[in-house]
Amino acid sequence: MKSFVIFLILMSSVLNAQEAIKVNFEPIAGSYIGESKKGLAHGVGEASGKFQSYKGEFQKGYPNGKGQMTYKDSTVYNGSFQDGFKEGKGTMTGKIVVNNKVKDTVLTGYWCNDKYCGNKYVTYEVNPFTTVSSYDISASKKGGDSIIIEVSSTSEGGSSVGLNSLSFSSSSDTANYQILSTVETTNKTITTIKFEGFPARIRVGLSDGSRFEADLIKNASWFIRLFVNK
Known part of the structure; x- marks a missing residue:
């Protein structure tokens, strides 16, 4: 009898420890069994919510x-995830919308910010209305909430070219941005922006009259380098 009571106490302690582990992704924030770190699900585990489950x-x-x-x-989706959402290569099996119709099928390819983007991993698309001389775009492998825009003049001794206008459009109701800093040197301007609401379209107008427009699909920290000739 004494051994049985000790067993119940130990089991209760284990269950309480598991319940204390937090899952931050709301759709599966019900029960959790698995590894943890600092009170959060971290490592390999299984979590279940009201409508979804994940392992x-x-x-x-x-x-x-x-x-x-x-x-x-x-x-069922088997593949890569980033911050709870489908990101990267994977396979989805079951009821999937194809050509505006729900079909039982298997879809294999790449997902960008939880949306299927085909057989190529597309994280951004530049609008053809872009008129800057050239550009270079990179995104962090993990999620993020910042956009750094560096504008450089490619002519020697040229004065710096800065942002004349900046706007965003997003399907997210929570999209918002804040300019944290702007640093100017002889021929370069660097603007750091905090942003929430990916995917989003960014529109940049420069002081020399040129412009840049792109769809940033991935939830990441972005570094955009724009080059202009003066």
Whole structure:
């Protein structure tokens, strides 16, 4: 009898420890069993919510890395995740919308910010209305909330070219941005922006009259370098 009581106490302690582990991704923030770090799901584990369940790799309370998500309608996605969302290569099996019709099928390819983007991993698209001399764009591998825009004059001894206008449009209701800093040198201007609401379209107008426009699809920290001839 005494051994049985001790067993119950130990089991209760284990369950309480598991309940204390937090999953930050709301759709699966119900129950969790697995590895943790500093009170958050971290490592390999399984989490279940009211309509979705997930098993695989976690980082800081979110599905990050390889895993499997099962949805309410029994559709299953196996592949890469970033901060809870499908990001990278994967396969979805089940009821999928194809040509505006729901079909039972298997879809393999790449996902960008939780949306299927085909057989090529596309993280951004530059609008053809862009008129800067050239540009270079890179995104962090992990999620982020910043955009750094560096504008450089390619002519020797040229004065700096800065931002004349800046705007964003996004399908997210929570999209907002804040300019944190602007640093100017002889022929370069660097602007750092805090942004929430990816995917989003960014429109940049420069003081020399040129412009840059692109769709930033991935939830990441972005570094955009724009080059102008003066």
